[in-house]
Structures are given as structure tokens and as C-alpha cells.
Amino acid sequence: xxxxxxxxxxxxxxxxxxxxxxxxxxxxxxxxxxxxxxxxxxxxxxxxxxxxxxxxxxxxxxxxxxxxxxxxxxxxxxxxxxxxxxxxxxxxxxxxxxxxxxxxxxxxxxxxxxxxxxxxxxxxxxxxxxxxxxxxxxxxxxxxxxxxxxxxxxxxxxxxxxxxxxxxxxxxxxxxxxxxxxxxxxxxxxxxxxxxxxxxxxxxxxxxxxxxxxxxxxxxxxxxxxxxxxxxxxxxxxxxxxxxxxxxxxxxxxxxxxx
Amino acid sequence: xxxxxxxxxxxxxxxxxxxxxxxxxxxxxxxxxxxxxxxxxxxxxxxxxxxxxxxxxxxxxxxxxxxxxxxxxxxxxxxxxxxxxxxxxxxxxxxxxxxxxxxxxxxxxxxxxxxxxxxxxxxxxxxxxxxxxxxxxxxxxxxxxxxxxxxxxxxxxxxxxxxxxxxxxxxxxxxxxxxxxxxxxxxxxxxxxxxxxxxxxxxxxxxxxxxxxxxxxxxxxxxxxxxxxxxxxxxxxxxxxxxxxxxxxxxxxxxxxxx
Numbered sequence: 001x002x003x004x005x006x007x008x009x010x011x012x013x014x015x016x017x018x019x020x021x022x023x024x025x026x027x028x029x030x031x032x033x034x035x036x037x038x039x040x041x042x043x044x045x046x047x048x049x050x051x052x053x054x055x056x057x058x059x060x061x062x063x064x065x066x067x068x069x070x071x072x073x074x075x076x077x078x079x080x081x082x083x084x085x086x087x088x089x090x091x092x093x094x095x096x097x098x099x100x101x102x103x104x105x106x107x108x109x110x111x112x113x114x115x116x117x118x119x120x121x122x123x124x125x126x127x128x129x130x131x132x133x134x135x136x137x138x139x140x141x142x143x144x145x146x147x148x149x150x151x152x153x154x155x156x157x158x159x160x161x162x163x164x165x166x167x168x169x170x171x172x173x174x175x176x177x178x179x180x181x182x183x184x185x186x187x188x189x190x191x192x193x194x195x196x197x198x199x200x201x202x203x204x205x206x207x208x209x210x211x212x213x214x215x216x217x218x219x220x221x222x223x224x225x226x227x228x229x230x231x232x233x234x235x236x237x238x239x240x241x242x243x244x245x246x247x248x249x250x251x252x253x254x255x256x257x258x259x
Numbered sequence: 260x261x262x263x264x265x266x267x268x269x270x271x272x273x274x275x276x277x278x279x280x281x282x283x284x285x286x287x288x289x290x291x292x293x294x295x296x297x298x299x300x301x302x303x304x305x306x307x308x309x310x311x312x313x314x315x316x317x318x319x320x321x322x323x324x325x326x327x328x329x330x331x332x333x334x335x336x337x338x339x340x341x342x343x344x345x346x347x348x349x350x351x352x353x354x355x356x357x358x359x360x361x362x363x364x365x366x367x368x369x370x371x372x373x374x375x376x377x378x379x380x381x382x383x384x385x386x387x388x389x390x391x392x393x394x395x396x397x398x399x400x401x402x403x404x405x406x407x408x409x410x411x412x413x414x415x416x417x418x419x420x421x422x423x424x425x426x427x428x429x430x431x432x433x434x435x436x437x438x439x440x441x442x443x444x445x446x447x448x449x450x451x452x453x454x455x456x457x458x459x460x461x462x463x464x465x466x467x468x469x470x471x472x473x474x475x476x477x478x479x480x481x482x483x484x485x486x487x488x489x490x491x492x493x494x495x496x497x498x499x500x501x502x503x504x505x506x507x508x509x510x511x512x513x514x515x516x517x518x
Binding site for chain 2: 041043044045046047048049050051052054055056057073074076077080081083084085106108109110115118122123124150151154158161163164180181183185186188190193194195197198204205206207208209211234235236237238239240241242243244245246247249250251253255256
């Protein structure tokens with residue numbers, strides 16, 4: 001019998017979040033799992049790594065088929081810690097999530113959940129991030145489960161193109177309303193910040209970062225369109241950030257004349 | 260007379276780092292500047308934003324042509340704070356750096372300095388990140404200055420292609436040895452982690468994240484090649500992470516058959 005796949009699981013909402021628990025419940029039927037996830041919420045950590053402070057790891061449980069660790073670091077730290085210290089062998093797959101809240105469009109760049117998947121990809125392992133478009137702690141992850149199972153099994157079977165991971169977002173609707181899965185491009189969007197200015201008890205100013213998501217992209221081939229129309233969006237994400245389309249334009253600039 | 264350009268300056272090594280001081284000395288000759296930079300080192304923060312804690316800002320100096328603020332947040336927070344709260348108008352340019360250490364190749368993804376530039380780009384302002392390939396606090400930034408001036412002036416004059424910013428890396432050699440500027444693609448590379456395991460005074464394990472940079476790319480069109488051969492590398496960086504090359508491959512997968 002073929003060896004069961006070995007799956008590394010991470011997220012950014014923390015090891016005790018309902019989203020990662022839902023993910024674990026699906027993945028432990030598919031393979032042996034190792035969970036290395038933050039010991040506290042790390043939303044918005046992007047691709048941060050911990051270089052000016054130390055990192056701690058706690059073993060939460062350890063059985064033959066399932067190891068669970070919490071880590072004081074960022075989601076990317078968790079992947080590095082797993083790959084280089086905790087995992088018994090190189091994982092066959094990295095799965096991150098299920099995130100509480102959307103990581104579609106430009107959110108991918110701020111997301112600790114997707115950065116964990118991107119780090120898996122950098123390290124050469126097929127990697128997928130899952131997010132449910134509902135920020136609530138009480139969000140219903142049940143409708144996600146068959147799709148997580150399907151996508152994970154397909155990636156285990158087919159692999160992924162080199163240097164590419166998947167950003168999967170799931171609309172926050174009931175199972176019957178989900179229309180299917182669409183392969184999309186990242187919608188062009190940004191956050192219009194609102195820095196909420198307050199005074200502390202001693203009269204000092206401080207700020208909370210908040211904002212409104214603004215989609216600038218009408219394209220029906222985007223993740224935003226798919227999610228708005230009750231499709232699950234999959235955007236293939238690359239870790240090569242080179243803007244190949246503009247290389248020739250820039251080469252034509254006269255950077256090397258005398259200055 | 261045409262209005263002087265208004266330039267937003269940031270970094271990740273902190274507002275007092277020699278690298279940003281060198282950058283300021285060049286930019287204040289070109290335009291009016293607003294500096295919003297971290298109040299402490301934020302290397303490796305990637306595109307992190309502060310959403311579970313508050314942010315403080317301190318005014319360090321404020322004259323007609325030069326405003327300098329320190330901010331308790333990440334480099335990306337600094338850009339958001341500047342664009343939405345502190346700047347007197349939308350800046351004409353965002354410049355981040357000069358980073359103490361290389362942000363070439365895959366380092367771009369971990370870099371707070373480059374994330375500040377990417378955030379400027381997301382917010383629609385031409386943005387450039389500069390890094391010197393020398394981590395030392397005492398690094399000599401003098402050879403960088405004429406190139407910073409040249410690149411900044413060119414970007415102010417020509418603008419940048421939409422949704423693209425520049426990742427500029429400068430080799431740590433004397434002025435005479437710099438061979439010129441090359442437009443490059445991001446080299447394929449990764450960090451091979453070494454998690455340095457230690458025991459605290461009470462016998463508890465902790466780790467320092469460290470590692471060795473491994474270039475996997477022999478291409479003479481890469482930033483690594485350019486820097487190794489004493490060229491300044493410029494990689495155009497895009498904030499759309501979609502892997503367009505793989506969209507058709509993934510569309511051919513049968514995601515929507517019954518599961």
C-alpha cells in the first residue's frame with residue numbers, strides 16, 4: 001500500500017481557531033498531518049519573519065498520525081520551523097487556513113495565511129491557502145469541507161506548476177448556493193485606509209488602522225467577480241514578483257549615460 | 260517655476276539608520292520630503308500591517324521643506340499613515356531605503372523596505388526601494404548617492420508603468436568598481452534555514468532563525484548575476500501575484516465534476 005501523504009498545516013488565526021480545526025478534520029482523513037501554527041492570532045502579518053527576537057515552540061499533541069505544535073512566531077516562521085526542525089520528512093503538501101476572512105485580490109499581500117502557503121512554495125512543496133469570506137469566529141466552515149477535500153486530493157494527485165501555489169477563497173454562503181470552482185486572476189484593488197485617531201487616558205494620540213476595501217476591477221475573470229457570484233475562486237500565485245511585461249520598457253531608458 | 264516634487268521616504272531599519280539618512284541627503288536636494296519611518300528596526304517584516312495593536316506617531320522635525328516622523332508600526336503601516344494622515348498632499352514619489360543589506364531575489368518577499376515601496380505602488384504612487392548589499396551599520400552609502408539621484412530623477416520625469424515599482428540593489432563596492440545599471444529579473448533562490456536551538460536559564464528551548472541564502476538561478480539576466488558582477492540591479496516588481504502562465508493549465512483540471 002502506498003504511503004499516506006504527509007501534510008503540513010498552518011494558518012494565521014492561531015492554532016486554536018475554528019478554521020484550522022475544520023481544515024484538520026478534513027486533512028487527517030487524507031493523510032498524516034503535522035500542524036505548526038501560531039500560538040496567537042497573526043492576521044495581517046504578511047510575509048514577516050522573526051529575526052530580532054527568539055522563537056518558542058510547544059508540543060500540543062503527538063501521535064503517530066497527527067502532530068500539533070504551537071509556535072510563537074509568524075506564519076512564515078511556522079513553515080520554516082516545521083520544514084527545518086519539526087517535520088519527520090519533507091511534507092508532500094502545505095495547506096494553510098481555513099482563514100477567517102477573505103484573502104482574495106490584494107489581500108493576498110497582507111495575509112499571513114497566504115504567506116505561509118507562499119513560503120511552502122518557495123521551499124519547493126505544493127502549497128494551498130484556503131480562506132472563507134467571513135471574519136466571524138463563529139463562521140460556518142462546513143460548506144468548505146468537500147471543496148477543501150476535492151482541491152487537496154487533486155493537488156496531491158497532479159502536483160502544482162513550479163513556483164506556483166493556490167489562493168483559494170470560498171464565499172460565505174450555504175452549500176447549495178455555491179455554484180462551483182473558478183480559476184481566476186487577482187482582481188486589482190486596494191484598501192482605502194481610515195486611521196481611527198484616539199486619545200489615551202493621558203491625552204496622547206494613538207491610531208487604529210482600519211479601512212474600506214475598494215475593488216477597482218470589473219473583470220469577470222477575477223476572484224472578486226467569482227466570489228460575488230457565489231463561486232469558489234482559485235488564483236494561482238507566483239513567488240517571482242518580476243514584472244516581465246515592463247522589462248523591455250525599462251531597458252529602453254538611458255540609465256547608463258553619464259550622470 | 261514648477262512645484263518641487265513631494266517625496267515620501269520610508270525604510271525598515273528605522274528612522275535613525277545611516278541608510279535612510281543617506282537617502283534623505285540626496286532627496287532633499289530634489290524635492291520637499293516627508294519621512295515616515297519605523298521608530299525601531301523592522302527588518303524582515305515583509306508586508307505586515309498592525310491590526311491587533313495601536314500605532315503611535317512622533318514628530319521629530321517639521322520645516323517647510325522637510326517633515327520627519329517616527330512611527331511605532333511596520334514599514335507598510337508607515338506608508339498608510341503617511342498617505343492617509345500625515346502627508347499634506349499625495350506624494351509624487353515613494354522612496355524606501357537605503358536598506359542595510361540586499362533585497363535582491365527572493366529577499367524582496369521578506370523585506371520591509373521593499374514592502375513599503377510595494378504599498379506605495381498599490382496606492383498608485385511611483386515607488387522605488389533602494390538597498391545596499393552590506394548589512395553593516397557602518398556601511399559606506401556614498402557610492403550609492405549618484406545612482407539614487409539618477410534613478411529618482413528618471414522616475415520623477417518618466418513615471419513608472421502602472422502597478423509596478425522598482426527594486427534597486429547596489430553592490431557593496433567602491434564607486435569606481437560599479438559597472439553601471441542593469442534591468443533584471445528576480446533570481447530564483449531560497450534561504451536554507453538553520454534554526455539555532457538554545458536553552459534559556461531555566462532549561463527551556465528557544466530558537467533563533469538564521470540561514471544561508473541559496474541562489475538556484477544561473478541566468479545572466481538575473482539580479483544576482485548583476486550584483487555579483489558589480490552592476491546595480493533594477494528589478495521591476497508587480498503587485499499582481501497572479502501566475503498568468505499557469506491559468507490555462509489549471510482551467511483544464513476537472514474541478515467541477517461531481518465530488
